[in-house]
Amino acid sequence: MIRLFAGMVTGLLMLTGSASAQDAWPSKPITLVMPYAVGGGADLMARVLAESLRRNLGQPVTVANVTGAGSVLGSRQVAQAAPDGYMLLMNHIGLSTAPALYKNLQFDPVKSYEHIGLIAEIPMLVVGGKHVPAKDVKELIEYVRKNKDKVTMASSGMGSGTHLCAMLFQKAVGAQVTMVQYKGSAPAYADIQSGRVDLMCDSTGGSVAQVKGGAVNAFVVTGNKRISSLPSVPYSAEGGLNDLGAMTVWYGLFAPAGTPKPIVDRLSGALQAAIRDPEVISKMNSWDATLYDVKYAVPSALRDTMAKNVALWTQLIQASGLTPQ
Template identity: 40%
Template sequence: MTASRRIVAGFALAATATLAWADFPDKPVTLVVPFAAGGPTDKIARDLAEALRKPLGQTVVVENAGGAGGTIGAAKVARSAPDGYTLLVHHIGMATAPALYRKLPYKVPEDFEMLGLINEAPSVLIGNNSLPPNNFSELRQWITANGSKVNLANAGLGSASHLCGLMLQSALKSSLTTIPYKGTAPAMTDLIGGQVNLMCEQATNAVPQIEGGKVKVFGVTSSRRLTIAALKDSPTLAEAGLKDFDVQVWHGLYAPKGTSAPVLARLNAALRAALKDPDLIKRQGALGLTVISDERLDPAGHRRFVETEKQRWAKVIKEAGEYAD
């Protein structure tokens, strides 16, 4: 092939690729949730899917691929074709998995393209109604007096409740007996039933139990009080005595590494539009979630944030000595 023909062929290929990108998406987009249906990440993904349909002009479906603390679903997306049609909605576990798992089937952030943060979700420290303490000050004294006799439920290794519990024990300088469950629902059931004492759970899941008077509230984990009715009078744990305590479970959107720049730009633009949707903002707010509107909605800002969170949580996890093979 002559040089001129090679140039013409190159232009033809570039034009074809440009047309393909211009048509993106021309079929449904899948959001993979690395947890079971019905949990907080699943709820967030389904709300996001609805809000993404208009800016993308396509159906957006949610696929649950749970197991191994979210690593199975994340690995599925990392191995998917980098064409923008298979995306990952993941929480803080994206930054903590590298420290929690010795044999992680993907690398963070190397195997993913960051598309932007979605929201932040505060957690709530709750206990069963039979506990003697009625506020955090009393709870702290009770924990000091009882030590490892106090048990703390979580939804499994790498779950939001597990991570929040690690940070809580670090801040209290106390080692509680942690009891992992296979999901939030069974952990919450045993908490309400009195089989376990405490749980540090996302407000998304805790609010219905608080509204029903089924659990006690000892404080919220964010740096500011929440405005939702069920928690508006609940102090932050920082106010209650744990200086600078701030644990937020965030969620982000990811594509496989190697996804083309034009497709990434299209997806980021759609995410930005979705997060301005009044219905989405209202639904997220009702769950105590804050929709992201700062620099972390930019892919570069999202990447910097994940790196910072990796370092922060690696220290906490190392101190706790909790790992999975």
């Protein structure tokens, strides 16, 4: 009886201690893992989000770029981290392609995370180096079809947004080109500008500045409307590339599976506050990104979106004949 009572007391103390730890969260800095390289569109968005989360949570939120194998290495690190709310992941639609692209993944995009909520979606822009002999999207399509054996297209690795967009671009054009993988958009631009690579389909968050700075030319924007920052650039249907119409990249915030619900709820609340944050809104507008309504900055919305996208991209990737690495 004494042992039973002692066990009950110990259990109650453990529960109380756990609850106290959750109530005190966050009591130290938080790491936001960004699985793409510094300077790319995804990285820029992560840093804006991190600053808003810092203001709402009262602790520093540091962006850690953990790159490699598309977004797999950084995503795996968070999936396998302690579920205490101190290591988070910001990733996008590319995470949903991982099961179809990689063997021995060691995590599941649906089951290995607490899905905090959706953040924003952003269109992509097909850009090319100044050496590419095409003045507009019509000439680009003709050039790629005639020179498919020598045209090169950069991506930020298997399953990245740039890779998915490149797949749909090739499908729309009706020609397979040579893909060149990088650890992020930033290093790819250096090779595009030097003429070592011809094309890339990058998010407007990273590509618009490159276009306005004169480093690359813009040919077509994905989605179903033109963008305010480059109003003269046609969107997919206007450019005769209907398959690019659905190619917008959604972003979400994740924590390791098993993170206590009070922490998940606090994170979701901080994310909703970020979506209302004037500084975040201003930055996202400058990148032609569309912030989700706060009703989608909740676990169920991101979880459902992830599950549907895993099914969709698995089917598309298998149909394309790509072999998992």
